[in-house]
Amino acid sequence: MSAHQQTSTGGKDAGKPIAFVSAQALRERMHDAVNDPHLRQSFRGAMDFLMAKRAAQFPDTDELDSLRSLSEAIRQYSLSKLPDLLEQLEANLTHNGVQVHWAETPDEANAIMLGIAQRHAAKLIVKGKSMVSEEIEFNHAMEAAGVGALESDMGEYIVQLAGEKPSHIIMPAIHQTKQQIAKLFAEHIPGVSYTDNVDALIQIGRRVLREKFEIADIGLSGVNFAVAETGTLCLVENEGNGRMCTTVPKVHIAITGIEKVVEKLEHVAPLFSILTRSATGQAVSTYFNMISGPRRGEDKDGPEEVHLVLLDNGRSQAYADEQLRKTLQCIRCGACMNHCPVYTRIGGHAYGTTYPGPIGKIVSPHMMGLEQTHLLPTASSLCGACGEVCPVKIPIPELLIRLRGEANSEPHANPAMVGQGAGHNALTSFVWRMWARVHARPGSYRAFSWLATRFRAFTPKRQGGWTAARTPLQPAPRRLRDMVKDRR
Amino acid sequence: MSARDRILAKLRGARPAEPLPHPDPAPHYATRARNESKAERLARFRTGIEGFHADVHVTTEADWPALLAKLCRDKQVGTLMFGANTPAGQRLQADTFGDISLRPWAGQVEDIKADLFHRVDAGFTQTRGAIAETGSLILWSSADEPRTLSLVPPIHFALLDAARIHPTFYDALVSENWAAGLPTNALLISGPSKTADIQQTLAYGAHGPKELIVLVINAEGDVQ
Numbered sequence: 091m092s093a094h095q096q097t098s099t100g101g102k103d104a105g106k107p108i109a110f111v112s113a114q115a116l117r118e119r120m121h122d123a124v125n126d127p128h129l130r131q132s133f134r135g136a137m138d139f140l141m142a143k144r145a146a147q148f149p150d151t152d153e154l155d156s157l158r159s160l161s162e163a164i165r166q167y168s169l170s171k172l173p174d175l176l177e178q179l180e181a182n183l184t185h186n187g188v189q190v191h192w193a194e195t196p197d198e199a200n201a202i203m204l205g206i207a208q209r210h211a212a213k214l215i216v217k218g219k220s221m222v223s224e225e226i227e228f229n230h231a232m233e234a235a236g237v238g239a240l241e242s243d244m245g246e247y248i249v250q251l252a253g254e255k256p257s258h259i260i261m262p263a264i265h266q267t268k269q270q271i272a273k274l275f276a277e278h279i280p281g282v283s284y285t286d287n288v289d290a291l292i293q294i295g296r297r298v299l300r301e302k303f304e305i306a307d308i309g310l311s312g313v314n315f316a317v318a319e320t321g322t323l324c325l326v327e328n329e330g331n332g333r334m335c336t337t338v339p340k341v342h343i344a345i346t347g348i349e350k351v352v353e354k355l356e357h358v359a360p361l362f363s364i365l366t367r368s369a370t371g372q373a374v375s376t377y378f379n380m381i382s383g384p385r386r387g388e389d390k391d392g393p394e395e396v397h398l399v400l401l402d403n404g405r406s407q408a409y410a411d412e413q414l415r416k417t418l419q420c421i422r423c424g425a426c427m428n429h430c431p432v433y434t435r436i437g438g439h440a441y442g443t444t445y446p447g448p449i450g451k452i453v454s455p456h457m458m459g460l461e462q463t464h465l466l467p468t469a470s471s472l473c474g475a476c477g478e479v480c481p482v483k484i485p486i487p488e489l490l491i492r493l494r495g496e497a498n499s500e501p502h503a504n505p506a507m508v509g510q511g512a513g514h515n516a517l518t519s520f521v522w523r524m525w526a527r528v529h530a531r532p533g534s535y536r537a538f539s540w541l542a543t544r545f546r547a548f549t550p551k552r553q554g555g556w557t558a559a560r561t562p563l564q565p566a567p568r569r570l571r572d573m574v575k576d577r578r
Numbered sequence: 579m580s581a582r583d584r585i586l587a588k589l590r591g592a593r594p595a596e597p598l599p600h601p602d603p604a605p606h607y608a609t610r611a612r613n614e615s616k617a618e619r620l621a622r623f624r625t626g627i628e629g630f631h632a633d634v635h636v637t638t639e640a641d642w643p644a645l646l647a648k649l650c651r652d653k654q655v656g657t658l659m660f661g662a663n664t665p666a667g668q669r670l671q672a673d674t675f676g677d678i679s680l681r682p683w684a685g686q687v688e689d690i691k692a693d694l695f696h697r698v699d700a701g702f703t704q705t706r707g708a709i710a711e712t713g714s715l716i717l718w719s720s721a722d723e724p725r726t727l728s729l730v731p732p733i734h735f736a737l738l739d740a741a742r743i744h745p746t747f748y749d750a751l752v753s754e755n756w757a758a759g760l761p762t763n764a765l766l767i768s769g770p771s772k773t774a775d776i777q778q779t780l781a782y783g784a785h786g787p788k789e790l791i792v793l794v795i796n797a798e799g800d801v802q
Contacts, residue, residue, distance in 0.1 A: 139778050156606050163601035170597040173589040186762075192582035244784060245775035261775060268777045292773060292781040299785060304695050320757055330729060330771035330786025337725045337763070338687075348585065353600075355757040359748035360603050363712075370774070373626065374712035377786070378766035385762065388721030391687035392762055402585050410592035 113465045116442055120469065123440040129265060133437045136264045140428040143371025144479070161364050162483040164357045165419035172409065175318040175351045176400065182321025186383035188396045196226035199401050203228070203310075203343055206397055207237045210341055212307035216299075218325070218332040219243040220312030221259050221422060222345050222401055225444045225457065228310070239310070242299045242331040244292060251278050257438030259445060260369050260424040265437055299331065309335030309393065313346035314421070315361060316398070318353050323398065325379040326365060328372075333379055342384070342393040348400050349409075349418035361421060364481040369423040404456035404508075411506045413492055417452050419482040424449075426476035426486060432469055441466065448476035452489045455497075460509030464497035539569050607748050619710040619743045620794065626713020630769025631782055632790040636740075642793050646735060647674045649791060650700065653733060657681050659694070660702040661722040666737050670702070687726055694726060700733035701787075707742035709750060712768060715792065716750060719763040728767065734787040736767070740796040 123129055148154040168175060180190045193199035207215065215232060217223060217239060229250070232239040241250040245262035249255065251274050256262030263271070272286040275294055282294055303309075311332055315324040323344050325332045336342045352358060366372045385392035408414045427433040427447025438446035443454040443463070451466040467490045476486040493507075500519060501511030528538045542565040549564045556563065579587075614622070624634045637645045650658055655678055661667045662682030670680055681698065684690070703723045706716040715736055719725040728734050744750035747766065751757070756764070771786030782788060 136778055153610065156609075160601060160603055160606050163598070164603075167598045167601050170594050173586050173593060176586065176589070192580070192585055194581045194584060198581055242785065243775070244773045248775065261778070263775055264778075266776075268779070271776055288776045288779040289781050291776055292784060296783065296785060300695065303785070304691065320760055322760055328771065329773045329775075329784035331784070333725070333729050333765075334785055337729060338691075348589075355760075356603055356748065356752055357601070359746070359751060360606065362747065373629075374709075374714055374766065374768045376630065376767065376769050376771055378714075380760060380764040381762070382760045382764070383762045389719075389724065389762060390683065390685070390721055391724040391726045392719070400585075402581075402588075406585060406588040406592070409589055412594075 112462075116440075116465050116469075119440040119442060120436050123436040128267075129437050130435060132265050132267065133434050136258075136261065137428050137434045140261075140371065144368055144425060144428070145371075147367035147371050147373065157360055157364050158481055158483055160360050161421075161481055162419065164352060164361060165421070165482045166416075168352045168357070169349065169409070169415060169418055171353065172348070172351070175353055176348060178318040178353075179316055179321065179351050182318065183323075183383075183398060184321075186321045187386055188321065188323075188383055188398055191397060191399045192402075193399055194402045196401075196403055199226050199345065199399050199403075200228060200231035202399055203345070203397075204231065204235050204237065206341065206343060206395075207232070207235075207308060210307055212237055212341070214238045214240060214302065214306045215308040215310050215343075216240050216242050216302050216306040216331075216335050216339065217246070218309065218311035218335040219246055219262075219327065220310065220345060221256075221444065222312055222347055223310060224256060225403065226345075226401065228345075240299075240302055240306075242302065242335060243327075244295050244329060244331075247295055247299065248274065251275075255439065255444070257446065258424060258427060259422055259447075259449075265439065303331075303334040303338050306335075306339045308341040308343060309337075309339040310343050310345065311336050313344050313350055313398070314365065315358050316346060316351045317355050317358060318351055320355050320382060322355065322380050322382045324358055324362070325381070326362065326375045326377075327379070328376040330377060333377055336379065336381055337392055340393055341395045341397070342381075343397045343399065344381075345399040345401060347418075348402055348405050349420075365421050365423050368425040368479065368481040404458075407507060408453075408456045414456070414489065414506065416484050417456065417489060419484050420449055420453065421482060422449070423481055425479045425481065429475040429479045431471060431473060431475070436469075441469070448486045448490075449484075452484075452486060452493060455493055455507060455509070460493075460497050460507055460512040462509070464509065464513035467491075467493035467497065536571070539565075539571070543567060543569055543572075603748060604752075607746060612745060614710070614745065616740060616743070619745065620740045620796065622710040623708050623713055623743050624794075626710070627708075627715070627768060627790075627792060628713070630713060631772070632713075632769045632792055634792045634794060636794045636796050639795050639797065642737065642795055643669045643671070643674050645793060646670070646702065646737075647676070647678065649735070649793075650675065650678050653700070653789070653791075655699040655733065657698050658700045658702055658735075659683055659698045659727060659731060661704075661720075661724075661727065663722045664704055666702075666704045667722070683722075683724060683727060687724065694730045698731045700735055701727040701729075701731040702735040703728050703737070705736050705738045705742075707744060707750060708738050709745075709747050709766065710743050711746045712766075714747070714766040714768040716744075717765040717767060718761045719765070720761060725763045725765075728765070729786050732783070732787060733789045733791065734767075734770070735791050735793065738792055738794045740794050 248263040257265040276284040433447040497513035771784040773784040
């Protein structure tokens with residue numbers, strides 16, 4: 091099955107790799123998504139549901155405040171020691187019998203994993219949910235080399251069958267209705283006839299995927315938290331497919347970003363609690379799976395080999411700047427997208443990036459460069475909802491403003507980000523410079539405002555993007571200064 | 579230079595001169611401690627895990643094997659797999675179970691994989707304890723009770739001692755000093771497997787067990 095085929099939901103080319111979305115295309119995708127009533131309805135309903143469920147998990151605001159502060163402190167502390175913790179993690183995992191690999195780029199990560207697959211002559215890799223594997227286009231890379239990669243999370247499985255990409259980091263198939271899924275199953279799974287009964291659909295998925303767990307050569311998973319002091323990989327899930335992928339095949343490969351490490355096992359408890367409550371409004375997920383090594387000693391099951399791939403892919407760029415480093419505090423709960431008025435209206439596909447929504451807007455520029463992503467930080471009303479619900483207090487609105495600055499400032503030496511100045515426009519820049527100059531001096535401001543009120547009839551009726559959905563701006567006939575003078 | 583060295587060099591070049599102060603989770607949990615009795619903790623655990631669609635049966639040290647046999651009959655379990663070398667496993671006797679086939683785990687998973695996937699109706703395990711706050715069971719896999727025993731069979735029976743219910747996950751891992759030595763696989767299990775990936779509609783029995791049945795041994799015998 092190809093992930094390149096077009097689909098009716100989620101805008102144009104929803105399944106295409108992220109690198110294909112130009113700035114112009116991004117505008118078109120967002121426009122199309124806003125004008126798709128089915129999509130709007132799906133996301134509005136789902137986001138309302140998720141927001142209500144999250145709110146119900148935090149009846150005690152003191153507890154929420156305390157837990158958020160603690161979680162923020164743990165993530166910031168971990169990042170402040172990141173290189174040391176990564177080395178400690180590597181040492182303890184190695185001691186536990188886990189093989190640790192490092193990759194700077196998606197290509198390197200895929201090459202490492204393909205190497206493992208080829209060494210085992212693997213035909214089929216079953217996958218637990220991993221956004222990092224989406225980030226590196228793992229499925230494409232394996233398919234290109236003739237190795238099957240099958241998603242086993244129900245939502246991911248549906249999205250893969252449809253040739254799409256996830257539209258939400260926690261609920262990948264949130265844009266699909268049960269009728270669409272019923273049709274998809276009937277078309278793609280041999281011997282299955284149409285049913286839109288959700289229980290029946292899940293049982294079909296269970297039957298198909300259980301056969302695969304049994305025969306797969308390799309299981310792939312992500313990592314929610316990696317614990318340095320014990321050399322432990324923690325996975326959060328509800329379905330049991332994560333346990334299947336990490337337990338049944340002879341080889342388990344975990345892949346994660348370098349930022350996911352924490353120092354102490356005790357740091358995991360508060361983060362796990364705030365993760366599930368913020369993400370899906372569950373007090374706890376069905377499974378919390380803590381893996382500290384392959385089958386060893388007298389063990390009777392579990393993989394014979396466990397590998398961990400640590401991926402940079404732009405994270406070290408974010409790390410290098412004190413403000414941008416906060417991006418890496420993220421624990422991938424998705425609460426920011428659930429509460430985002432823009433995400434709710436356009437859905438996850440329109441962004442064209444692996445990570446959609448507010449977190450996607452601040453993390454993608456590091457992964458892909460501002461050249462391709464400089465419009466993303468502008469797809470926000472800066473309402474602040476994302477920052478308010480973030481369980482680790484990432485100041486997302488501040489970071490969006492910072493990224494707008496990085497994207498639109500004049501290109502300069504030693505930029506903090508690849509692609510700095512990609513959105514720079516000499517005319518816009520000139521206009522703002524003049525604006526600043528006029529407003530910085532009382533005399534020139536007075537002269538300017540006098541002229542503006544006298545010549546207001548010459549204000550253009552078409553004012554670019556502003557008038558696309560609004561009435562034109564026109565200076566008032568009289569200045570405040572003049573009206574105050576009259577009252578005296 | 580390897581990718582590892584380059585990544586670490588970049589991070590080292592950029593990290594703050596001094597790490598931030600170590601965050602201690604203890605005060606957050608201490609100020610919210612409930613000082614519950616054992617019965618209160620059991621009640622809270624029960625409410626939590628029943629909310630996740632698990633069945634809970636409170637029983638006694640003497641009676642649980644007979645209760646397990648009865649539940650197996652009710653659920654029409656043909657074959658029950660368990661670890662024979664555990665204290666609980668040794669209590670499972672053929673005469674209590676009648677025509678239910680008691681099958682001890684034997685050999686490596688590869689030797690029994692087809693049976694485990696297709697012919698075993700239920701798995702039975704002990705638990706290390708539980709968590710009252712969230713209604714979670716704690717399982718540490720071992721040679722006697724491997725990881726898949728609580729995962730692959732459609733029904734999972736779990737035996738819990740009510741005295742081992744901790745208030746929170748944090749309390750469990752700190753009071754028992756888990757950091758000093760974890761097994762290859764430690765698990766929290768809160769209900770049968772589930773998914774809401776289709777239109778946010780909750781469905782049980784996704785990839786793991788369809789049913790989770792907890793037998794709680796309550797030494798004071800206050801059966802509910």
